[in-house]
Amino acid sequence: MVQLFTSACLLGGLLGLFLLAPVLAAPTPARMCTPLKTLNDSLSYRRRYMKHNFPINYTIRVHQKEIFRLKNISRMRLHMKEIDDFMLQRLWFQVNQGVLKKIIRVLPERHPSRPYTAELERRFRDLEGVFVQSHPPKVLQQELPEAVQAIWDSLTEEPDRVPETSWRFASPKSLLDNFCHTMHCLFSECFASQEAEEDYCAISYWRKGRKKDLQPES
Template sequence: MCDCERYSPVCSCNSKQKRAVCSNLKASLEPGTMTRTAAWLCGLLLGFVWVVPTVVMSTPAELCKSMNTLKASLNLINRRQYMKHNFPINYTIRVHYEEVFRVHNISRLRARVQGLEARELQNLWLLVNQQVLKRILRVLPERHPSHKYTSDLENLFRMVQQVFQQVFQQQQLGPQGEEREPPERIQEILDRMSDPDVKVWKWKSVRPKALLDNCYRTMHCLFQDCFQSNEDFCSILHWRKGNKRLPKQA
């Protein structure tokens, strides 16, 4: 058996043309050539993997920039200092039941509300946490060491809300140019939060740090394509204490 026949059963050495074809096949299967080809294919694949996240990213860049600024302000050191150490031990604040907005609330809404869009949950998150910050500010004297931080954070949320509205202004319009109504379940939550009749409110006592912890975690869940990570921030297991995968700033 000649060399070319070892590389392919369709090869034979019966003619010059076939010998030329088989010679090319043999060359393409030489170890050095295979290594170069494999390296080229791997490089192409890696390039594709790195390009894909920028293509499929759903949150606009200008909004992600604001979210990363907000993330920096909500870091763990700040949350501990301003929402825990500067308050009496076990100090709690009364908030609306709807203002205790956790990761599992997001999962529940996604499962129960048909056609729920990401921007509707993001808008709800912004409104809920602005209300939370207002409630914290109401119990803080102006000279309290946490007052300025909380006030600055509230202003930052207001700025993010403005960016959010500018980015999604066109998407909030219906086919006839009218403003689209949020899903019924989302509207119910917003209505209860703004209901002036305090008798119908459901209250819950929560520590200030726990409120901002909820804010930080749900932010990562709803805007996770703004934060470069392979972690599933919408998983409750991700945020459990003792989880070794937990980010240092969680």
């Protein structure tokens, strides 16, 4: 009887791992594609609202980790063997949550770009809600690799405690460019075209001007 009980427990544990593994390795949930494309539609107007409505060479102060580019993703994938796309997606949400808050913070109430940015943040929060609902609590609560957790902690640290050397200055337009490019990279299943498969994570893809096909005003 004891042996039978033990076998049943082992079988149940293995079954649990098999059920959880597809969740951890699964591509972007299909239900996320609609809010992702809606957010992408808003980002297509970022040149108009984040460049034309600001003084030339205007920049805002952000944490160095909030300048989150495609090369950051490439480096993390190369040097952090334990990291997967799901963990990078969680980090993407954390980074851009801070970016949007900082842009809104510098915009006066009557600034022509404030309604646009507020709408962008709302759509971002809607997407984050779908992301959370699309994954079991156990998956969302799993521990992050130490290196990723260090980035997470630095982003959530009180501004007064952030070392001066950790601050950088970047234009609102460049921050939203990073936002858009990394979104296409980390959620590429939702942006696949009928043409040959595109590598949205390749810096060369965006440098060639192909982004104009997806973001006409970028």
